[in-house]
Structures are given as structure tokens and as C-alpha cells.
Amino acid sequence: MRRxxxxxxxxxxxxxxGYKGITFGLKKFEIICDKNKIMPVLFVxxxxxxxxxxxxxxxxxxxxEISFHGLTHRRFDDLSLEKKExxxxxxxxxxxxxLGFAPRGFRAPQHSIDEETLDLLEKYGFEYDSSxxxxxxxxxxxxxxxxxxxFKLFFSRLNEYKIIAKLKEKPTSSLLVPFxxxxxxxxxxxxxxxxLWKIKLFYKEPMFYAHSWDFIEMKESRxxxxxxxxxxxxxLDYLMSIK
Numbered sequence: 001m002r003r004x005x006x007x008x009x010x011x012x013x014x015x016x017x018g019y020k021g022i023t024f025g026l027k028k029f030e031i032i033c034d035k036n037k038i039m040p041v042l043f044v045x046x047x048x049x050x051x052x053x054x055x056x057x058x059x060x061x062x063x064x065e066i067s068f069h070g071l072t073h074r075r076f077d078d079l080s081l082e083k084k085e086x087x088x089x090x091x092x093x094x095x096x097x098x099l100g101f102a103p104r105g106f107r108a109p110q111h112s113i114d115e116e117t118l119d120l121l122e123k124y125g126f127e128y129d130s131s132x133x134x135x136x137x138x139x140x141x142x143x144x145x146x147x148x149x150x151f152k153l154f155f156s157r158l159n160e161y162k163i164i165a166k167l168k169e170k171p172t173s174s175l176l177v178p179f180x181x182x183x184x185x186x187x188x189x190x191x192x193x194x195x196l197w198k199i200k201l202f203y204k205e206p207m208f209y210a211h212s213w214d215f216i217e218m219k220e221s222r223x224x225x226x227x228x229x230x231x232x233x234x235x236l237d238y239l240m241s242i243k
Contacts, residue, residue, distance in 0.1 A: 029210075065105070084120055158202055
């Protein structure tokens with residue numbers, strides 16, 4: 001049986017500066033994870049850990065993995081080498097001070113990974129990166145100016161591998177349409193079952209991801225108005241139940 005990894009990028013709410021995705025959204029996510037006996041991975045920005053350390057300490061003690069998503073959700077491929085290293089060093093210090101451990105994994109905001117960042121992740125003892133998105137056609141639609149990076153990641157390997165000597169890559173899953181919250185919002189349940197079956201033909205351990213704000217109502221979001229968060233949560237619960 002191929003196990004699906006459910007991951008969430010935890011950051012400030014979309015279309016605002018709030019953190020309701022953490023204070024309210026993660027509670028809803030936790031309910032369906034508990035119901036389906038899922039231990040997910042959270043890729044969390046440093047500002048969220050600084051603001052709500054008790055939430056992430058509790059979830060870590062429960063068995064959830066709390067990994068790193070940058071300090072403030074800035075794109076890493078837009079930072080100088082010095083600033084990249086500063087973000088990573090400060091992130092490690094923050095995790096150890098507030099949570100009592102170092103993060104195992106990293107996902108670059110908006111998949112903005114580059115060679116310099118990978119080298120720094122290995123230098124500072126990370127076990128893996130999860131920024132690559134093979135076969136993700138939709139990513140280009142959101143970030144058309146990053147076509148060079150998209151092309152590289154689109155044609156990368158599908159399953160976990162050593163990307164540098166001691167650093168693994170755990171790519172997110174896609175078959176042109178990515179295995180993400182937007183897909184779950186749009187597809188009906190019968191199509192989700194078929195899609196997951198297809199994903200498992202190509203990926204040994206499929207990697208799904210959503211965002212913390214996917215679990216709250218966002219009146220400013222056209223997507224959320226068309227495909228509401230409550231229906232998304234219901235369909236994600238269904239997806240988790242498929243064996």
C-alpha cells in the first residue's frame with residue numbers, strides 16, 4: 001500500500017495579515033487528521049512559530065512534523081546568498097528556542113528553491129527539501145515570470161532521491177494537475193478517487209499540500225467563494241479515508 005503524505009504550508013492568511021488559518025484553520029485540519037489517523041507535516045514560517053509556539057509544540061508532541069518554510073515567506077531565489085543563510089540560521093535558532101528541536105525539512109515559499117539554498121540546507125543539517133514540483137503545469141500559470149525555474153522543476157524526478165550528498169529531495173506530487181488544495185476544491189469526489197489512483201501509479205509516496213488559510217473562510221478570495229473551505233475540508237476528509 002502506498003502511503004500518502006499530507007502536508008500544509010503554514011503562513012499568514014491570504015488576502016490579509018491575520019493568522020486565523022493557524023488559530024482556527026489548523027483545528028479543523030486536526031479533526032480530520034485525528035479521524036483518519038494521519039500524522040501530517042507542517043512547513044511553518046518563522047513569524048508563525050514566534051507568535052504561536054504553544055500550538056506547534058503541542059502538535060509536535062502529538063507526532064506531527066514541524067518543518068521550516070522560511071522566516072517571513074519571502075522567495076529564496078530573490079535573496080542574496082548572505083540573506084538566504086541569515087534566514088536559515090535564524091530559523092534554526094528560533095525552532096530550538098521556541099520548540100526545543102531543529103526542523104528536519106524545508107519547503108521554499110512559492111517553490112523558490114535554487115542551488116545556493118540547497119547547499120545551505122545541507123550545510124546546516126537539514127534532512128530533506130520538499131520544494132520541487134515535477135509535472136506541475138499549473139505552477140507556471142501562477143508565476144509566469146519564473147519560467148526558467150518552473151522548467152527545471154517540471155522535469156525533475158518524481159520520487160524521493162538524494163539531491164546532494166546528505167540531503168534528500170521529497171517532491172510534491174502532480175500529473176500536470178498538482179496534488180494540492182485547489183485540485184481537491186474543484187474535483188468532485190469520484191474524480192478525486194480516480195486522480196489519487198493515477199497519482200499512486202507514478203509516485204511511491206504521494207505528497208499532497210495545502211495552506212493553513214485553505215481551512216478558513218476567505219471572503220476576498222474568488223476561489224473560496226466558488227469552492228468554499230468547508231466543502232474542501234469535507235473532500236479532504238474523504239481523500240484521507242481512501243486506502
